[in-house]
Amino acid sequence: MEIVVLLGRILFCAIFLAAGIGQLAAPENGAQQARARRIRFSTPAMVRVAGAVQILGGTSVLLGIWGDIGSLLLLLFLIPATVIYHAFWDQPHPMDRAAEQAHFMKNLSLCGAAIVMFGLFAGLGQDLGMTLSQPLIRL
Numbered sequence: 001m002e003i004v005v006l007l008g009r010i011l012f013c014a015i016f017l018a019a020g021i022g023q024l025a026a027p028e029n030g031a032q033q034a035r036a037r038r039i040r041f042s043t044p045a046m047v048r049v050a051g052a053v054q055i056l057g058g059t060s061v062l063l064g065i066w067g068d069i070g071s072l073l074l075l076l077f078l079i080p081a082t083v084i085y086h087a088f089w090d091q092p093h094p095m096d097r098a099a100e101q102a103h104f105m106k107n108l109s110l111c112g113a114a115i116v117m118f119g120l121f122a123g124l125g126q127d128l129g130m131t132l133s134q135p136l137i138r139l
Helices: 002-025 027-036 044-063 067-085 094-128
Strands: none
Touching: 002 027, 002 044, 002 094, 027 044, 044 067, 067 094
């Protein structure tokens, strides 16, 4: 089971690590993309914070260093990102609406996976295997 869960952690974290690195590498691009989506309060500094949160949470879950906290951090990132950035209901064109709805649903699935990861880390602790620390929260 340890290998299966580790593989799941690797695949789950890949999207956060890749996005976070991209946001730290080009925060101005991320801010411009957000402003194009009518998110007026987006700045390069906010994009850097979002990138850092994704890298921190993704690394935590991947390596099993306080994976319970890392999974909650990713969940707390995903909730506003999903609702604000992928507001498909605001899209006037059907193709744009469908694309944003697909991203919205993908993020909902990632929210569910983050909750499962939290449950695994907090519920099983070191028994989960292949982790570098105990969880901070125990269920």
